[in-house]
Each structure stands twice: as C-alpha cells, then as structure tokens.
Amino acid sequence: MKRLFFFAISCLALGCDSAPQGSIPEVPAGDPLAEPIADLKSSDPVKRKAAAHILGDMGPQAKPATERLIAALDDDDAAVRTEAAWSLTRIGSNDKALVPYLIEKLDDESEETLGTAVIGLGRIGPDAEPAVPILAELLQGGNPLVQRLAAEALGEIGPRAAAAAPALKAALEGDPGLRRVAAKALEKIGPVAAP
Numbered sequence: 001m002k003r004l005f006f007f008a009i010s011c012l013a014l015g016c017d018s019a020p021q022g023s024i025p026e027v028p029a030g031d032p033l034a035e036p037i038a039d040l041k042s043s044d045p046v047k048r049k050a051a052a053h054i055l056g057d058m059g060p061q062a063k064p065a066t067e068r069l070i071a072a073l074d075d076d077d078a079a080v081r082t083e084a085a086w087s088l089t090r091i092g093s094n095d096k097a098l099v100p101y102l103i104e105k106l107d108d109e110s111e112e113t114l115g116t117a118v119i120g121l122g123r124i125g126p127d128a129e130p131a132v133p134i135l136a137e138l139l140q141g142g143n144p145l146v147q148r149l150a151a152e153a154l155g156e157i158g159p160r161a162a163a164a165a166p167a168l169k170a171a172l173e174g175d176p177g178l179r180r181v182a183a184k185a186l187e188k189i190g191p192v193a194a195p
Helices: 002-014 034-039 045-072 078-091 096-107 111-138 144-171 176-189
Strands: none
Touching: 034 045, 045 078, 045 096, 078 096, 078 111, 096 111, 111 144, 144 176
C-alpha cells in the first residue's frame, strides 16, 4: 500500500500519467503488424508469446502495437508477460510513458517478468525516476540476480537515483557481484550520492 501511494504521488509530480505516444488503435489488414497484433488476443498462450516476440523483433517499427503489448503485461501467462515487457523495451526502450506499466510489474509473481521490468526501467534511464524507491527496496533482499539488476537500473537512472544511495551503499556489504554493480551505480549517480 505504501508503495502504491508513493508511486501515485511520484507519477503526479513527474507527469508519468500520460498514455504512450504514437499508439494506433487499428492497423490495416496488409500491414506486417496486423497478424502479430491479432495473435496477442489468441486463446493460445504460446501464440500470444510468439506474437509479442515478433513485435519486439520489429523494434521501433512496431510502435503502433505498444498499447496491445501494455495490455499483455497483465496476461494470465507469466511467459507472455515477460515477452511483452521485453518487447516493449525493444520497441521503445526510452519511452517514459512505459514507466508506470513497468513499475506495476515490479510486484509480479514471476521473477522473469520482474527482472525484465527492472531492465526496461534501466533502459529508460533518468525518466524512470519514479521507480527509484521500489528499485532501492529490491536491493534489500530476495533474489541476488534481481538485486544486481536493480542496482544496475539505478545506475542507469543516474543522478536522479540519488535517493537510493543509502540502499546502494548498504549493498556494498552484499555478495561480490552485487558489490561490484552497486559501486558502479554509485559512480554513475555521481557526487550527489556521496555521504
């Protein structure tokens, strides 16, 4: 509940409540996007996952499928959610409008989906600032890989992740892999992270 409240306040303050730009509700039948977009609605999870993968492979050309992939982040199948998150980061990896959707996935039951969301937030960089408190929480325990990914994402957010400096400094006491990534993140955050 505390996370949701902080997220809502952060989004209001930083303006991350807008919908993704460039979304097109329908694509013409002959368009190469038409079939994979239609397949995202298939009853077969394997087909939905494959469709998300195909759209991700198309890169920025698949931008019109963004809204459908965002909807796929809530799919019942974890593999589809994970592939949708990967695809979104490959289609518009620096689109700050994706931040609230990726933040939602930081609570996903699938560690793969969670990890993919963390990586996506890192790729967005400074505009992913609303995720900083949750990423800092992820440093404090759980899966060591998720901890490293969170530290790396905080580093990619850069100086805007200064609020996570105490958590990153505490992570310097963790396993060697986490220490290395946390030290790099503190370096990227810069002097604002100094004591």
